Amino acid sequence: MLCGSGHTKQLTIAIGDYPPFASKALPKQGIVPRVIRAAFASEGYTVKFEFMPWGRSFASALKGKYDAAAFWFCVPERKKNFHCSEPLYYEATYFYFRKSKPLTDWGNLSELSEFNIGATKGYSYTEEFWEFAKRGVLNVNTVTSDVQNFKKLLKGRIDLFPIATIPAKHILKEHFAAEEVEQVAFHAKPLMVESSHLLFLKQSKKSEVLLKAFNRGLSAIKESGEYQTILNSLGTFKTSSAKYIFVK
Known part of the structure; x- marks a missing residue:
């Protein structure tokens, strides 16, 4: 047995x-x-x-x-x-943005201080990300779900949202119209690979x-x-x- x-x-x-x-x-x-x-x-x-x-x-x-x-x-x-x-x-996380306000390039997180960034409660992201948020270097707004963050992104209430590509594609397909999906893209540089x-x-x-x-x-x-x-x-x-x- x-x-x-x-x-x-x-x-x-x-x-x-x-x-x-x-x-x-x-x-x-x-x-x-x-x-x-x-x-x-x-x-x-x-x-x-x-x-x-x-x-x-x-x-x-x-x-x-x-x-x-x-x-x-x-x-x-x-x-x-x-x-x-x-x-x-392993999972790679990227910054999603509206094409009307693109993230053209970034090297360090401190360079993103001009953006309103969405985050999902309970997620890790990186220690530097949360430290910069705590110190006010980054303007981070937290909600309870990834769907909420994409809604805020599309409405212009946030400018960036870090998420991995596969869950992002799933959420966008399941919860948003094709014309809304067409409005978003992500920067090729990952925030993290963990x-x-x-x-x-x-x-x-x-x-x-x-x-x-x-x-x-x-x-x-x-x-x-x-x-x-x-x-x-x-x-x-x-x-x-x-x-x-x-x-x-």
Whole structure:
């Protein structure tokens, strides 16, 4: 029997909506839950995902209410309390803008002080981004969803909005008319390229066991080809380049 216990082990993981990667409205809840389930299944675990706002999902995992939190950048602040899994995928984030007020070029974030920038509550972006926002170097306005930020961008209430291209395309297709989509573009220079991870609370005695099990399972589904099959359900990606959202 699985794990030698006579029963498959059940895990509960906190997660937020981030379509097309994860959402309770998507088939099988999206590709990230599918990858996580497949990796754990190879180690004899089943997984239940509980969707909630990103900030609450992190806070709940920090209080030990869940076996893990999905899916987060492994920044130094989070490493204080959590073990980070091997990367689920890599994600490049770009600044979107209205073509009527384009971002023609930028080298440092401080050069963007003239723009009103939208951000989504609970997202990491970069330490420098939030530090500049705190100091007033950047004018950053925060709302609770990416859809809200695109609405604000189109209405001219913000000038820039950082988001990865695949979720951006999904949101624009699902929530906006073609003539609205035509009004926006993004700058080719990424704000950041970061990997996303499962987080396991260090205070939990079972976290190291689960971390090792997940990493083994993730390696196994990559070797078997199941990982790439799941990713390709969104389309075909060049996974050898950091220019694309998935990197081996």
